[in-house]
Amino acid sequence: QVQLVESGGGSVQAGGSLNLSCAASTSTYSNYCMGWFRQAPGKGREGVAALDFDGATKYAGSVKGRFTISKGNAKNTLYLQMNSLKPEDTAMYYCAAHSHWGCDLGDAEYNYWGQGTQVTVSS
Numbered sequence: 001q002v003q004l005v006e007s008g009g010g011s012v013q014a015g016g017s018l019n020l021s022c023a024a025s026t027s028t029y030s031n032y033c034m035g036w037f038r039q040a041p042g043k044g045r046e047g048v049a050a051l052d053f054d055g056a057t058k059y060a061g062s063v064k065g066r067f068t069i070s071k072g073n074a075k076n077t078l079y080l081q082m083n084s085l086k087p088e089d090t091a092m093y094y095c096a097a098h099s100h101w102g103c104d105l106g107d108a109e110y111n112y113w114g115q116g117t118q119v120t121v122s123s
Contacts, residue, residue, distance in 0.1 A: 001025075001026075001112075002024055002025055002026050002032070002097055002112040003024070003025035003026075003112075004022055004023070004024055004025070004095045004096070004097060004112055004113065004114035005022065005023045005114055005115070006020060006021065006022050006093065006094065006095045006114045006115065006116060006117040007020070007021050007022075007023075007117055008020040008021045008117060009093060009117030009118045009119045010118075010119070010120070011120040011121075011122065012085055012119075012120075012121055012122070013121070013122055013123075014085060014086055014087055014121055014122065014123050015084060015085065016085050016121070017081070017082060017083045017084075017085065018082045018085065018119060019079060019080070019081050019082070020036070020079065020080040020082065020093055020095075020117060020119075021072075021077055021078070021079055022034070022036075022077065022078040022079070022080075022095030022114060023076060023077055024076040024077070024078065024097065025076070026076070030053060030071070031053050031099060032053065032097040032098060032099050032112075033050060033051070033052050033053065033097065033098050033099070033100070033102070033103030033109075033110075034050070034051045034069075034071075034078045034095070034096070034097050035047060035048075035049065035050040035051070035069075035095070035096045035097070035103075035105065035107075035110060036048040036049045036050075036067075036069060036078075036080045036093060036094070036095060036096075037093070037094045037096055037107055037110075038089075038091035038092065038093045038094065038119075039091055039092050039094070040090060040091040040092075043091075045094075045107055046060065046091075046105075047060060047104070047105025047106060047107060048060050048063055048067060048080070048093070048105070049063065049067055049068075049069035049080060049105075050069070050103050050104055050105055051069045051070070051071065051078070051103070052103035053103075056103065057069055058103070058104055058105055060105060062088075063082075063089075066082065066083050066084045066085075067080060067081065067082050067083070068080070068081040068083075078095060080093070082119070085119075085121045086121060087121045087122065087123045088121075089119060089121050090119060090120050090121050091118075091119060092116040092117070092118050092119075093116060093117050093118075093119050094113055094114055094115075094116045095113070095114040096110035096112060096113045096114070097110060097111075097112040098110045098111050098112065
């Protein structure tokens with residue numbers, strides 16, 4: 001069982017930055033595929049970024065070049081650095097993980113989820 005706790009959300013103006021964190025409860029999280037997802041009101045859940053255990057990354061086209069997913073030096077922590085934020089980035093952001101083969105932006109394979117952190121970008 002893996003527990004995930006997100007933090008770092010907030011309200012910013014367009015063009016600003018936020019750095020989301022996700023603390024994992026297990027020391028074996030380095031063997032998992034880790035992902036960030038978001039869900040805006042009235043919309044479906046969208047994969048934003050994924051980081052495989054070997055360091056390979058994938059990004060949604062809408063965030064590529066602006067967002068960076070990484071594992072930090074802090075123990076068992078995943079980050080999502082978000083720069084040049086736009087109002088359309090406003091959503092609840094979730095951290096997720098799975099230990100299956102493959103690591104992509106589809107949410108069906110992810111079986112561990114955090115509670116989410118709200119990001120609001122104003123114009």
